[in-house]
Amino acid sequence: MKYEQIQPLARRLMDSVSSVIVGREKQTELILAALLSGGHVLLEDVPGTGKTTLAKSLARSLSCAFSRVQFTPDLLPADVTGMRVYSQQTGEFTFIKGPAFTNILLADEINRATPRTQSALLECMEERQITEGGVTYPLEAPFLVIATQNPVETQGTFPLPEAQLDRFMLRLSLGYPTQEEAVSLLSRFVHHQPLADVAPVARGEDIREACALTKTCRVSEDVMRYIAALGEAARDPASVRLGPSPRALLALMRCAQSLAAIRGRDYVIPDDVRELAVPVLAHRVILRGIHQQLTAEDFIASLTDHVPVPTEERA
Numbered sequence: 001m002k003y004e005q006i007q008p009l010a011r012r013l014m015d016s017v018s019s020v021i022v023g024r025e026k027q028t029e030l031i032l033a034a035l036l037s038g039g040h041v042l043l044e045d046v047p048g049t050g051k052t053t054l055a056k057s058l059a060r061s062l063s064c065a066f067s068r069v070q071f072t073p074d075l076l077p078a079d080v081t082g083m084r085v086y087s088q089q090t091g092e093f094t095f096i097k098g099p100a101f102t103n104i105l106l107a108d109e110i111n112r113a114t115p116r117t118q119s120a121l122l123e124c125m126e127e128r129q130i131t132e133g134g135v136t137y138p139l140e141a142p143f144l145v146i147a148t149q150n151p152v153e154t155q156g157t158f159p160l161p162e163a164q165l166d167r168f169m170l171r172l173s174l175g176y177p178t179q180e181e182a183v184s185l186l187s188r189f190v191h192h193q194p195l196a197d198v199a200p201v202a203r204g205e206d207i208r209e210a211c212a213l214t215k216t217c218r219v220s221e222d223v224m225r226y227i228a229a230l231g232e233a234a235r236d237p238a239s240v241r242l243g244p245s246p247r248a249l250l251a252l253m254r255c256a257q258s259l260a261a262i263r264g265r266d267y268v269i270p271d272d273v274r275e276l277a278v279p280v281l282a283h284r285v286i287l288r289g290i291h292q293q294l295t296a297e298d299f300i301a302s303l304t305d306h307v308p309v310p311t312e313e314r315a
Contacts, residue, residue: 001206001209001210001213002213003213003216003261003266004264005210006036006210006213006214006261006262007261007262007263007264009202009206009210010029010032010036010261010262012061012201012202013028013032013058013061013062013201013202014028014029014032015201016057016060016061016198016199016201017054017057017058017061019057019194019197019198020054020057020188020194020195020198021050021053021054021057022177022181022184022185022188023177023178023181023184024050024054024174027054027172027174028054028058029259029262030170030172030255030259030276030279031054031058031146031170031172032058032258032262033170033255033258033259033262033276034144034169034170034255034258035058035144035207035211035258036207036210036211036214036258036261036262037169037211037214037251037254037255037257037258038141038142038143038211038254039144039168039169039170039251039254039255040125040144040145040146040147040167040168040169040170041144041145041146041147041168041169041170041171041172042110042147042148042149042160042165042168042171042172042283043055043146043147043148043149043172043173043174044148044149044150044151044171044173045148045150045151045173045174045175046150046151046152047150047153049174049175049176050174051148051174052106052108052148053195054174055104055106055146055148056068056106056195057195057198058104058146059106060195060198060199060200061198061199061200061201061202062103062104062200062201062202062203062204062207063200063202063203063204064102064103064104064142064203064204064207065101065102065103065104065140066102066103066104066105066106067099067100067101067102067104067105067106068099068105068106068108069099069105069106069107069108070108070109071107071109071110071111071112071113071117071118072109072112072113073112073113073114073156075113075114075117076116076117077116077117077119077120078098079098079099079117080098080099080100080117080120080121081098081100081120081124081130081132082096082097082098082100082101082130082132083095083096083098083132084096084132084133093133095132095133097137098130100120100121100124100130100139101130101137101139101140102143103140103141103143103144103204104144104146105143105144105145105146106146106147106148107121107145107146107147107148108147108148109148109149109150110147110148110149110160111149111150111157111158111159111160112156112157112158113158114158115158115161118158118160118161118164119164121145121164121167122163122164124139124143124145125145125167125168126167128141128143141204141207141208141211142204142207142208142211145168147168162242162284162286165283165284166245166247166248166284168283169251169254169255169280170255170276170279170280171279171282171283172279210261213261214254214257214258214261215254215257216266217257217258217260217261217265217266217267217268218266218267218268219253219256219257219267219268220267220268220310222310223256223268223269223270223273223310224253225310226270226273226307226308226309226310227252227253227256227273228249229307229308230252230273230277230281230304230307231243231244231246231248231249231252231281233303233306233307234281234285234299234300234303238289239287239288239289239299240285240286240287240288240299241286241287241288242284242285242286243284243285244281244284244285245284248280248281248284251280252273252276252277252280252281253268255276255280256268256272256273256276259272259275259276260272270309270310274304274309277300277301277303277304278297278300278301278304281300282295282296282297282299282300283296285299285300287299
């Protein structure tokens, strides 16, 4: 694959997902950017907005392995990663791989599982491997975790700890459709389920090659300084109790590289960083004092308005 083939690849995937999901092209584009960056996505929205359907549509558009885990309070870590089973015939333990050994893992309603089970994803999300019984098993690339959660309902749920949130490259919300989008949605589903008609339009090898190519996207020193300035502003001790980590800044740069490639450029511009600042940084920020009246999204958005942006001549 050549660099200029990334944009047509992304276009095919976006068109495939759009055949099922109405009016969420921007969110689909950002999920693809996370996929090409080796990141993971947290879809946070009220029930019935299409979170699970979007994840399934993307999975069916790729000829890759797909697993879905419904997270519940009684789910155990071994139900996600796998377990060792004793064989009476051989007298040995055999490792049975869990659903995490896949390419796209849908962790549905992730906040319904206990922190113990949620922590089972920490190693595989960050290091692309699972360790069991002293043996480490690598995960095949690409590996994308798409987790969903309902931010409104709190009964019987367990909030994701900061260490878990920091492993998600993006946090996105789909929102409610407009009236026109709702009409298009109803007409699309009136006679059949379009998800059943989705066929693969890309191979796992295509994604692996595209992932490697996006890292060659040029990032100027001024854009790097802009990313660092946003991170420093988001760690202001007067208003922030917990700010974005160095991993968050790396995620912002990697995602900007992938977004630029998806849009047909071999270089990152400041607008890529500005567009990604809220979905990449907001869920990693905890505000303090009077600033708690703001949402983290509003706080990060305000920083993009105040932190100086590199000019075209310097970028």
